[in-house]
Amino acid sequence: MLNSILFYSLDKAIRSYRRMAQANIDRAGLAITIDQWLVLRVLLEHDDLTQHEIAEQVFKDQASVARMLALLTKRGLLSAVPLPNDGRRTKLRVTEQGQHLLDAVHPLILNNRARALAGISVEEIAVLQQLLERIAGNCVPTD
Amino acid sequence: MLNSILFYSLDKAIRSYRRMAQANIDRAGLAITIDQWLVLRVLLEHDDLTQHEIAEQVFKDQASVARMLALLTKRGLLSAVPLPNDGRRTKLRVTEQGQHLLDAVHPLILNNRARALAGISVEEIAVLQQLLERIAGNCVPTD
DNA sequence: GCAATGTTTATGATATATCATAAAAAATTT
């Protein structure tokens, strides 16, 4: 019954992937969540983003990002140095330890993606991606 | 950068849909979450499922379902009557109030789906669904 | 320079996700 509903399949696909991916990371003894990994990846590229900008990049909201940053900092994967020109903000830098963890996780992520997409052609992936983007676009609030 | 990753698009599509759908339900003044709605819908069809079976239906885990059932019961949308033949379980029935809420939400859900899928043909939806199911299938744990 | 406005971060409240485990009850084995 629910199987015939597209959004159920959508939810199931991403959650299946997440469970599988997280299980593989855990099994490798790496202490990081997929979401934390994503945030660190973004911060590796840009260390001058506001929480709101980070949130946009990873499609989360600012409150979630704030809590993830606090956690990542507590874990020593991220360093937050106050910015001289703005008393509210900090410069966020991935630490050595964070770097090592990212490096260790990277091949696993590639593996997970390959496994999830096994038997699906490049053309099919392109079609899929394009449809997903159209759906996301349709759901953007207008006002 | 992240935009080129399929799983990011996947995550974004379902989260965009959920935000839009929940916002519409909230705006209508209906006090229910999409997840709660889903569980109630399942219970409407079958009132003799274990928490584990419900979890399978809605693709959540038993712990999440347990908490949702407790909440739904507290809210008066669900009644839980002890089963005589099994001291652990209860018969879960959607209450009158739950029924009314489901009835009120239903047209909104149809609206939300239509909006999310605007401009996407039936054939495209079929392709999409089939690909999503293949991905979910690839992620199923083997052992 | 001050008031009003906007931005940025932090956090409270509530809900869900996930793993792990405890506790109770049922089913099975011997």
Next chain:
DNA sequence: AAATTTTTTATGATATATCATAAACATTGC
């Protein structure tokens, strides 16, 4: 029947999602 195993539910711990709001700070307009 008693012991063992399995099933079912509840809950602790931790992480994330979301909305709302507070607090600190920066910026703009006057």
